[in-house]
Amino acid sequence: MFDSLSDRLESVFKKLRGHGRLDESNIQDGLREVRLALLEADVNFKVVKDFVEKVKARALGQDVLGSLTPGQQVIKIVHEELIELLGGENCALNLSGKPPYVIMMSGLQGSGKTTSAAKLALFLRRQKYAPYLVPADVYRPAAIDQLTKLGAELGVPVYPSTVDMNPVDICVDAMRDAELKGCSVILIDTAGRLHIDELLMQELVGIKEKCRPQEILFVADAMTGQDAVTVAEKFNEVLDITGVVLTKMDGDARGGAALSIKSITGKPLKFVGMGERLSELEVFHPDRIASRILGMGDVLTLIEKAQSTIDSKEAEALEKKFRKAEFDLEDFRTQMRRIKKLGSLEGIMKLIPGMGQIRKQLQDVQMPEKELGKVEAMISSMTMAERHEPKIINPSRKQRIAKGSGVTVTEVNQLLKNFEQMQKMMKKMAGGKMPSMPQGGRMPGMPGMGAMPGGMPGMPGALPSGGGGRTAAEAAKLKEKRKKAKKQRRKK
Template sequence: MFDELSQRFEDAVKSLRGQDKITESNVEGALKQVRRALLEADVSLEVIKVFIEDVRQRAVGAEVVRGVSPDQQFIQLVHQALVEVMGGANAPLAKAEAAPTVILMAGLQGAGKTTATAKLGLHLKEQGRRALMVAADVYRPAAIDQLRTLGEQIDVEVFSLGTAAKPEEIAAAGVAKGRAEGFDVVLVDTAGRLQIDTGMMEEMVRIRAAAQPDEVLLVVDSMIGQEAAELTRAFHDQVGLTGAVLTKLDGDSRGGAALSIRQVSGAPIKFIGTGEKVEALQPFHPERMASRILGMGDVLTLVEKASKEVELADMETMQQKLQEATFDFSDFVQQMRMIKRMGSLGGLMKLIPGMNKIDDGMLKQGESQLKRIEAMIGSMTEAERKQPQLLAAQPSRRRRIAAGSGHTPADVDKVLADFQKMRGMMQQMTQGGLPGMGGMPGMGGGFPGLPGQQGMPGAGPGRGGSSRKPHRPAKPAKKRKGFGSL
């Protein structure tokens, strides 16, 4: 997401490195690079013009902060301008004084409205609000069935009158049902339409009049670039928008839509879709998105993702296991599965400051390595997972695990040796020590799934690994080759 845009912004900053201060002359070169970055990101031309002028005025008139280099100061100024052009702050959903709050979903064909409706329904459910989804798309084959299937998946009720009724009648009946049965929110899924299709746009106006929504959210495919500006303007002029939902931000999004919508319509982006799964919906925070675009990561979103998956009691239990060096293979699998629920490894890594430049191929290789490790652990007995020392003591167990998982005994040996070093490292870290960077299975430099670094099963020191040998514990008596005491 936004990889090319991030790289271009970095190129713009390079022209200011080594300068004493920001001046009209040296900032012009940086602004040319920023303009090129925005053009390549397919941002609306009118938005680019306003944005560049805003950054120029901020930069030329900026006071020199002692101890801050011009390039760092320029990054901060661009960050501020990006935040403002995307809306300034998170815009929460409106809440009607008298329930239900009615939300009308609009957008182009293929933008992902039905899936976005279900994602929003799940999001509201997780907030403790009772939602009703109304299937008012009577044109697309199986649209009603798709919404029903998604509703069953997330346990959110779906209302429909079939394909014979008019969309505005379905919307009105759905809102009436929501009011009569005490629903907190009614989500009306409508058919996709084109801004040039006058008949369909007029129908959308009728649906709005029938439903009397508190929110009209435009669902926009983030990959359409500056076309998002014209799309937003067309819908806003005829229907009246209160916000937008950006979908497919996990794909090859160049960022144009995110930077254009607010500036053109004045309606804020309220949510972003970051994957195909129904859980992959996040509230939109302009300051966090600006940080991602500039390669600063997004730690707050990472923490929010983790907090949804990790219970406090589980954290305390895990901390105790790490302190006592009783962390076992079952715990490791539990942690890997928790990471999977949070999203792809690549997506999570790019939320960490400084990790946005990790090669996608390396990340995919890391995910593949984690799958191999999970397969080996899956071939272990419950006793072997809980007591790894059984494997160290009996080579026959390691051979059985290798055969059962489709790997070699050497692969199993490597995973077990790395697991031992990782457990010792974790114990020292929780006790306030600074251990050598031994490797966790599937870990390099402390992050899961990075291949080519020391401690990775099947990989020696690579570009990111240390060339020094890791600290090894003293060998006990009758130590088997390749293993320390567990």
């Protein structure tokens, strides 16, 4: 979403780093470029003006002009001011007092309220809460059915609303029902309109007065840019919203809404929707987003994504297989599917510091998403016995696998050859020897994919160490100790 803004700011900072010393003239030139970059990103002009003035006041201070690395000092100031612009710090949901807690979702039609309610239900369930979904939109066709289906998909109870019911009555009855069912959080999906009108606002005020929600979240489509900020301001005037959820942040919107909304409404951004899947809702962290905008990566988000998709017991079992060189094609396919859950490889690279710039340098090189898809198709076309023991795959089996996965026999042979190399590498590592990387730096078993620094999330790294593993030297010493102990037992 912030790609174009990141590119513009990177070019500005490159110029600033190029100056041996900074003075008022080149700082002014740099900030002029920053202002243009923010305006092009559809950030509110008042917000841009205040932001640039704050950066300018700090950048012209003696601590910057007298610094040995003034360019880096200016980048540091921009980073800190961006964090402040985005809200300063993460603002969690206010779920205090006696349950059940009530969260009211508001916004215009088509902003993504219904899906966001379901996503939030999944998020809260992972936080050990018991969510309860309430479809209070009786005007939009199939709105009730949509939330009912999403609730069934998640295994979350849904109030049985009907289109002939009054929305305020639905919410009051749902609160009683949720309490009887022992649910701790009630999520109300309210109605929207194509534009703000008096009837809509009266209905929302009625729900607020009767249900007294702890949170009133305004859901906005990030693709609408400054319109989202304007509408948020109007909803805030009537309802006094407590926070904002921005949807479609994975699209090609320029990011102006995210950068403007806190300054204009005074209300924090609490969540962002990063995709269509119900698991793709992220807590909004201003410091992490600021780091992404400035191309510094976001390792904490990557770690959290990995932890949410990788089961610790499964990871431990996999590590044992890896140590014993028993990692087979079935395990390999499982790990590939876990990587897919983390998102696209390009998206993962953007979260790793420095990798975003490397990706830009490769411009025309396509990420191996299709190659990984082919590998998965080939493994899926094998029988379980073939996945566990690839050596039994003879020419006739290869032809069957190739037909079943829509590839050539040559590609099947290449996969098996690469996997065999990977198994040999594992055996050497299990024996305490450090294997040399094959020519071209290509990781065996992953056609078309170069070696990734530090290994891929969810995949075994190049060599277990630190986190319970042993280095090659430690493994060699242990092997020597075992030999000596064996000799002593023989003598006895």
